[in-house]
Amino acid sequence: MSELKPPSFVSAQMVADRAGVSRSAVSRTFTEGASVSEATRRKVMEAANALGYHVNHLARGLRERSNIVCLVVADMTTPIRARMVDILTRKLQASGKITMVINTETDTESVSAALRQTLNYRADATVVLSGTPPASLIETCIANGQQVVLINRDERLQGSSNLGVDNAMAGREALYLLRRAGCQRLGLITSNAGTASLVEREEVFVQAARDAGLNVTVTQAGPTSYQSGQEAARRVFGRSASPDGVFCVTDLLALGFMDVARQEFGLKVPDDLCVIGFDDIEQASWSSYQLTTFRQPLDPMADEVVDLLLQPERAVSERRLIEPIPIWRRSVRPASA
Amino acid sequence: MSELKPPSFVSAQMVADRAGVSRSAVSRTFTEGASVSEATRRKVMEAANALGYHVNHLARGLRERSNIVCLVVADMTTPIRARMVDILTRKLQASGKITMVINTETDTESVSAALRQTLNYRADATVVLSGTPPASLIETCIANGQQVVLINRDERLQGSSNLGVDNAMAGREALYLLRRAGCQRLGLITSNAGTASLVEREEVFVQAARDAGLNVTVTQAGPTSYQSGQEAARRVFGRSASPDGVFCVTDLLALGFMDVARQEFGLKVPDDLCVIGFDDIEQASWSSYQLTTFRQPLDPMADEVVDLLLQPERAVSERRLIEPIPIWRRSVRPASA
DNA sequence: AAGGTAACTGCACACATGTGCAATACTTTA
């Protein structure tokens, strides 16, 4: 569409001409461990600085690894996602990679387009934070020698590395905490996202309750957000048999739920109502909330991702599970009254 | 350090061989508007799909524009930054660009490294969301034909496009709202970040108050965060002559400030204390806060950035100012009692 | 001083692409 002139960058040849050496000398000057005499190196550096030369990583990427890692992510404004992107880009950078962010919707078509971009730019690896990539494209990535790491998507896709938090543990522990607090009528709040992680937390919680002879009212609101949490609370407390202990599969849901429960229904947390979330986003620690929750250990997870990328042979297809960390705050009573 | 084999991608030559045509034919098949017969195009597409071929954008980037845009950003977990990154990546993608995110600290050394990466990857353009890039590097970028867009950094750097919100307007309006609410003792809460934007909001507010014959107590806490807002509140209300109306240069500061004022000092908002923020992050609208604030119109700003990139001739060095939108909520009294 | 060795340098190739130019195949017109 646009016939824009490409930017005119300075090439190694120009530097070589100015320094009066061969282009190879320039290349070697900028290559770790290559053999160049101190004299030529100095001449080259001088010319390079004068001209403002910077090695072209695109061209370099033609011969060897591109050092590009693609990050496929949706819902980037969600606090937990923002933190993950932050930490990942940081750690990837620190290990010499550069991050391309592809912002998708969670629908498959959109993710497919993202995966194609990954291939177009010859990324060494693709990290998928959200959405469900189609198996066929994953295979293409892997066939081309790319590494694929899926985070918190537990669809087992052949050849990709999987990494996620132990949702089952959170579901069981949440139930334990609520029971210990003496809650009689349990509730579970989830979104309609249908992500495997969310579903797993829900199912384990409900099953564990059933095993203990307790019933759970499941409420499914809209997308994973504060507003959905509010709406869920209005639905839950707008009728009889309202719960006195709820597990929200996400902190955002929990915070919206708490606000409506307190402000619109006059409930006291944790006296009348105990609330547990999941993620440990920053807002959960704010003094208005003090939400008991499970922290996703993002730092160790990101470390694990970087490790996988640096040592591809470690990339077993078996799923790596990381334990979430229970964060005890004041939205749950310590023991039954 | 690592002698990792580069991924083995399928090239246009392989497709050509399989389809029994020349490599040019393959190239033209994937080039908009090039001349290829329907028959060969079909043969090529078939071979390409069978092999899983994807055009190498790195190689393409050698001859023409790379379509890469670098986003230099710090404090990515801040809600306002996360939203900006989200919106920008989205819009850039929609206009055929791909985004490289470079996560920096705000210190100059770190930003310099980021700018060098930009040059290494032959980005068409660099968008700086945070930090202050050194003028010399900006010049290098521009000399190489790159476009540089600085957002909310009003250091006027020669040749770069500048874009930001009208901080002065917000400062003046904040004062007006507080005075109309009948506030007598004004306070201003700021961070120690020292960003030009923050400083400008502060100075305009203080000056406007002075012009009206009012005094303002300025409190400078730590970095721009909820915790700094809390700390500021403890400092402010822990002594005599505490304010009954404050302008916090950032929503995060305002929310922390409000929480401590209400929970630790028993103040009622807006009855005893009026609070105004800036940014309109999502949490400002949460029912626990209902913060009156000024919205950064991120969508129009991002549109403007994309426009600038697509029409470089529009990139005047003059600064583009966008008006923040006053968002009226309940943290300020509508009129004096 | 001769010979051997180690350090350095430059040539040429490979990497994957887009396109100008000339050659060829096909279609239309007189």
Added chain:
DNA sequence: TAAAGTATTGCACATGTGTGCAGTTACCTT
């Protein structure tokens, strides 16, 4: 049917690197 015109194709070049290989230089040892 021939000529003229048009659509398609392939060659070869250019883009900027890194590196194997061979050739050159400097230095050290005997």
